[in-house]
Amino acid sequence: MQCPRCTVTLEAVAPDERTPEVQGLGCTRCGGVWLEQQDLSRLEQVVDVQWLELRHVPPPELQAELLTCPRCVPARHLGKVQSERDRKVVLDVCGHCHGAWLDGGELEAIQQKGLVAALVDAVRFLMRR
Numbered sequence: 001m002q003c004p005r006c007t008v009t010l011e012a013v014a015p016d017e018r019t020p021e022v023q024g025l026g027c028t029r030c031g032g033v034w035l036e037q038q039d040l041s042r043l044e045q046v047v048d049v050q051w052l053e054l055r056h057v058p059p060p061e062l063q064a065e066l067l068t069c070p071r072c073v074p075a076r077h078l079g080k081v082q083s084e085r086d087r088k089v090v091l092d093v094c095g096h097c098h099g100a101w102l103d104g105g106e107l108e109a110i111q112q113k114g115l116v117a118a119l120v121d122a123v124r125f126l127m128r129r
């Protein structure tokens with residue numbers, strides 16, 4: 001699978017060392033991380049959040065600078081989900097395979113307060129829609 005921003009092949013990573021059970025696929029060039037639905041499910045086991053709510057991605061008209069899902073064929077655009085507590089944190093979520101993309105800069109901001117906490121923010125945002 002390739003990075004949605006670069007053409008670099010993604011490699012297995014644990015994006016947050018505090019939760020090594022949560023695995024993703026990382027880009028060595030831009031530092032972004034792709035989390036598949038099963039990765040997010042593992043996160044659900046850790047933080048007890050209803051990740052199925054990721055189905056409620058924002059409608060296309062709210063999205064800007066669309067990325068393409070690295071998983072889905074034919075290609076699908078990812079939806080934008082903004083963290084309420086940290087506006088720099090934007091998840092790009094696939095409404096089809098329910099994977100999520102985190103950009104490198106976002107991941108830095110996230111790691112300052114913990115990946116899990118930031119993702120929980122995103123889930124809460126989704127559940128209100």
Ligand SMILES: [Zn+2]
Pocket residue numbers: 003004005006007008027028029030031032
């Ligand atoms: Zn990249």
Ligand SMILES: [Zn+2]
Pocket residue numbers: 069070071072076094095096097098099
């Ligand atoms: Zn997808």
